[in-house]
Amino acid sequence: MDAEWVLATLTDAMEALEEAVAELEADPEAIEELLPQMMPAIYAKLNYAWNSRELGAAALEQLDHDELIAFPKDLPR
Template identity: 50%
Template structure:
């Protein structure tokens, strides 16, 4: 086991991932109960699921100490090491460019 792997807190990670799982299960149940309102349900609740997943990832190394050492915005931010964040940034930059003359 590498030194980096030892730095991560598996118990904390499992606890935070289970919290994210419960949020996703709640979201799924809401959609199952009211499929006609899926758009509204997703718009209101999907951010909570992402925040909990991001929190699990961002706090995995420091465990509960992350609550004291990281600002709340960083705890729930999309992890910068994951490719999706970079894809979104590139798409946003592309949208800002004026249309090219052909």
């Protein structure tokens, strides 16, 4: 497992979450509209980090996009 890759993908997810929080803090009245728009991207980035953790950048060539962003099959629901 490539720690640098995992950290980079988790940082990407964290930045998306931080952006969402900042937008929602700036306009809390719009939470019903904004939250459904923002959350799927955040989850996709977290799923991407998990699903690509073993292959690193090679996951881009070996897995299709839907597999990369899907809820991990090896985590409990």
